[in-house]
Amino acid sequence: MANQIHPMAIVDPEAKLGDNNIIGPFCVIDKNVVIGDNNKLYNGVTLHFGTRLGNNNEIFPGASISTKPQDLKFVGEETTCEIGDNNSIRENVTISRGTASKGKTTVGNNNLLMENMHIGHDCEIGNGCIIGNSTKFAGEVVVDDNAIISACCLFHQFLHVGGYIMFQGGSRTSQDIPPYVIAGKEPIRYAGVNLIGLRRRGFSNETIEAIHDAYRIIYSKGVMKEGVAEARAKYPDSKEVEYICSFIENSKRGVIR
Structure with missing residues (x-):
């Protein structure tokens, strides 16, 4: 099926779109953007230079994907931000593209990225993760599959977060979080195995x-x-x-x- 592009959206002629995408009003799609099939972009979504978007993603108003990295070492190298399939990217989420370090920022499949959260340059987010409102990842953080991270959390650059964890809301960490655990309290520490999860x-x-x-x-x-x-x-x-x-x-x- 043909794409439905609102007349008040701006789509660069060099952008490559698959089929059956819905592009709402006031969306901006830059050049060097590649979009798969069956994606829905609500109003005011921006897909910047270097976006690679898979299939069946839903992106809510104000989200900004493949933004210029917040890294003073970045000098305009051509990098990407690669999003997989079946993700829900909520209002005002920002995801930076990569730098020369890794060349790309990646988000896998079936993730829920809640309102106002940020993924820094060269991060690697796995599959099936839930990341809460206003949580922030600095550059080059790796999050393994099926991690659940609550709201308003802060992650230092270069961290590794294991799979199947539960991370307490409002927490911050400058150390790695091993798999299968609950991480909580202040300062952050091991609080048991994530039994329910x-x-x-x-x-x-x-x-x-x-x-x-x-x-x-x-x-x-x-x-x-x-x-x-x-x-x-x-x-x-x-x-x-x-x-x-x-x-x-x-x-x-x-x-x-």
């Missing part, structure tokens, strides 16, 4: 118990490396425990305790 995602009781025991072992040690080795030895066949251990071993900013 894991059950909702279909994790078995046996798997949840292995995750819980692995964290008990890891956090009981003064030197986290010793706990990682013990947990891995106790659960050699658990991919979930291996994910936890590898995450901690590869952390560059340190993991919350």
